Amino acid sequence: MNYYSLSHPDARTLELSQRLDHVNQRVARACQTAGRSPDDITVIVVTKTFPPDDVRRLISLGIRDVAENRDQEAAQKAELIGKESVRWHFVGQLQRNKVNSVARYANVIHSVDRAPLVRSLDHARSQQQAPLQVLIQVDLDEDKKTHRGGALATEVMSLADQIAKAHSLQLQGLMAVAPRGSDPDAAFSYLRLLSEQLRDVHPQAQWISAGMSADIESAVTHGATHLRVGSAVLGSRPVLQ
Numbered sequence: 001m002n003y004y005s006l007s008h009p010d011a012r013t014l015e016l017s018q019r020l021d022h023v024n025q026r027v028a029r030a031c032q033t034a035g036r037s038p039d040d041i042t043v044i045v046v047t048k049t050f051p052p053d054d055v056r057r058l059i060s061l062g063i064r065d066v067a068e069n070r071d072q073e074a075a076q077k078a079e080l081i082g083k084e085s086v087r088w089h090f091v092g093q094l095q096r097n098k099v100n101s102v103a104r105y106a107n108v109i110h111s112v113d114r115a116p117l118v119r120s121l122d123h124a125r126s127q128q129q130a131p132l133q134v135l136i137q138v139d140l141d142e143d144k145k146t147h148r149g150g151a152l153a154t155e156v157m158s159l160a161d162q163i164a165k166a167h168s169l170q171l172q173g174l175m176a177v178a179p180r181g182s183d184p185d186a187a188f189s190y191l192r193l194l195s196e197q198l199r200d201v202h203p204q205a206q207w208i209s210a211g212m213s214a215d216i217e218s219a220v221t222h223g224a225t226h227l228r229v230g231s232a233v234l235g236s237r238p239v240l241q
């Protein structure tokens with residue numbers, strides 16, 4: 001953290017700094033309760049709908065991981081800000097016609113949930129680039145009306161095998177969103193179980209991307225290694241059309 005050395009932080013930077021402190025305190029407290037080290041947890045700030053200047057402010061505050069969920073917005077921000085100072089995470093539902101674009105700027109994709117995506121991502125990722133880090137998004141929602149993407153638990157292993165074989169991809173682990181209106185503890189403890197089963201076969205797949213602003217504590221309790229935090233850092237998002 002080097003933001004205290006910024007000579008003239010603007011009001012928004014100070015606001016982000018305070019909100020980040022608060023998030024870090026929540027993570028630290030949850031880690032203490034769970035007997036974990038905060039060093040084992042990465043806070044990824046989800047900057048969707050917020051301007052590139054907010055990403056720059058976050059960088060000045062020491063953030064090194066930012067996430068976006070729409071290709072067009074992500075591509076523009078990555079182009080403006082570059083890849084030197086942050087890692088770009090893509091967390092949105094991925095359409096096949098966006099794969100070529102996402103494979104250019106993303107360091108990590110959290111939302112791979114079907115075999116055709118694995119093939120096209122592998123094909124699209126340039127051999128000149130580092131392997132694309134990939135998480136399998138798991139659908140933990142029993143109510144299919146609120147489906148927000150994700151593979152079924154029964155599909156995880158075959159997807160993982162396929163990703164592990166792909167030359168331009170690197171299997172990192174699992175991602176999930178807690179189903180709306182139900183107990184995040186139940187969802188995240190099941191995700192951890194799936195992660196243990198996955199690591200029996202693919203020991204390198206260590207990451208568990210779980211937890212958003214509302215359920216940071218539950219995710220930490222259940223072994224999350226990566227939290228995807230938006231509104232708790234940036235404030236509430238404008239309503240999308």
Ligand SMILES: *Cc1c(COP(=O)(O)O)cnc(C)c1O
Pocket residue numbers: 046048069091092177211212213214228229230231232
């Ligand atoms: C928007 C988003 C987040 C962040 O949500 P907040 O509730 O604002 O923290 C996390 N994960 C995904 C997949 C998202 O789309």
